[in-house]
Amino acid sequence: MGKGILAALVGAGAKQFFLKALAEKNTDIPEKSPSPAFLTQRVQQLITPGLFKLESFVTTVYTRINLEKKTLIFSDCGHTPFLHYSATTNQCRVHKGSNTPLGVQKKEKIQEITIDIQTGDLVLLLSDGIIETNSTENKLFGIDRLCRFVETHHNLSPEQILNLLEKELDRFRGAQELQDDMTSICIRIPNTDFINRKDKK
Numbered sequence: 001m002g003k004g005i006l007a008a009l010v011g012a013g014a015k016q017f018f019l020k021a022l023a024e025k026n027t028d029i030p031e032k033s034p035s036p037a038f039l040t041q042r043v044q045q046l047i048t049p050g051l052f053k054l055e056s057f058v059t060t061v062y063t064r065i066n067l068e069k070k071t072l073i074f075s076d077c078g079h080t081p082f083l084h085y086s087a088t089t090n091q092c093r094v095h096k097g098s099n100t101p102l103g104v105q106k107k108e109k110i111q112e113i114t115i116d117i118q119t120g121d122l123v124l125l126l127s128d129g130i131i132e133t134n135s136t137e138n139k140l141f142g143i144d145r146l147c148r149f150v151e152t153h154h155n156l157s158p159e160q161i162l163n164l165l166e167k168e169l170d171r172f173r174g175a176q177e178l179q180d181d182m183t184s185i186c187i188r189i190p191n192t193d194f195i196n197r198k199d200k201k
Contacts, residue, residue: 010054014060036073039075041110044102059078060079063123063125067189076098077100079101080128084121084122085154087121095113097111097113123186125186128180130146130182134173135172135176136173136175149168
């Protein structure tokens with residue numbers, strides 16, 4: 001999507017298309033909500049003609065967490081990989097889809113991926129500005145360093161992790177100017193036993 005005013009406008013437009021796609025299939029029943037792949041496919045249909053005219057594209061990752069089934073379903077279109085820290089294995093896994101960015105192909109069958117999640121797991125969604133942060137030695141922060149960071153600080157709250165990550169990126173960058181935005185979302189999977197107990201009654 002790039003940087004600057006045009007990129008900001010394209011990004012805002014993409015958000016509106018997702019809201020439009022959700023409104024078209026609006027339902028109060030979670031089980032009947034359209035899948036991430038379905039919604040992304042609809043957004044692709046809506047946004048691609050305009051992106052072709054602008055000679056632009058948009059990377060997206062649409063994620064849905066089902067606490068009852070303990071699953072995370074995502075549809076990734078060329079976006080930065082996201083991290084899943086497993087409280088069971090104490091390890092981070094990097095997740096990336098195979099769809100191309102929106103606006104690259106006029107017709108593409110959007111795919112989605114399902115992963116298992118457990119109580120205490122962490123999910124970290126991010127923009128590429130984080131892993132592409134450059135040091136004064138011209139080294140990238142990188143996805144592996146980010147994995148080690150999450151594994152080290154997994155016991156902190158999501159807010160604490162993000163605050164500490166910001167400080168770590170500032171330290172790593174040193175005197176280098178900020179080249180890109182650094183956006184991240186950290187989610188802790190809560191205990192969902194109460195949901196299952198309620199359903200069994």
